[in-house]
Amino acid sequence: MTSTWEQIVVDAADPARLARWWAEALGYQIVHEAADEVEIRRTPDTLPGLLFGLSSDARTVKNRLHLDLRPDDQEAEVERLVDMGARPVDIGQRDVSWVVLADPEGNEFCVLSAKRSA
Template identity: 70%
Template sequence: MASQWENLVVDARDPARLARWWAEALGYQITYEKPDEIEIRRTAEELPGLVFVPASEAKDLKNRLHIDLRPSDQEAEVERLVNMGARHVDIGQGAGVGWIVLADPEGNEFCVLKQRGPV
């Protein structure tokens, strides 16, 4: 029997603030909120979700796991996310790659990919 992917858990200095940032970025909604845990999902019934929990230390190294976003317009989405508080980061990706690396307000890296071409 296989497992079902329920959530991706994100350690955060300010879980509620970061959860709300990601909910706005992804068009998700808050589906559960307690002082030590806040979950967002596309809909209450749809998995997986993102769960934000408290972390006592700040992030200081490159993520080993990150989210990739694929918008219909990469340039417009990067501009929107930067206007929301994301920032450009260099993790050694080099020039000419099909993605742009950003970091959320707590420094967690994620990629904004180019639109997928015909398969």
């Protein structure tokens, strides 16, 4: 017996707002919306999804799990995401090839450099 990876759950103070931000960032669509949770996916039938659930807990430390995004143009993607409301953050990464950003609720994620052609 095996399992299917259904979704990643993200605690959010405002699930609808954060889900819409990530949907725009990733080119995903909302596939389920309720008062306390919103799920986004690339397409309605494509797994995994991201489920944003209501939480009143304050975020206090660096994420233990985060998303890595691999754009065609790192600089342009970082600029686009910052224009959308992301902000650069320093988590002690030093001199690396990726850029660490935080979404509007402070969840860190990385924007990797463009994939090298083989």
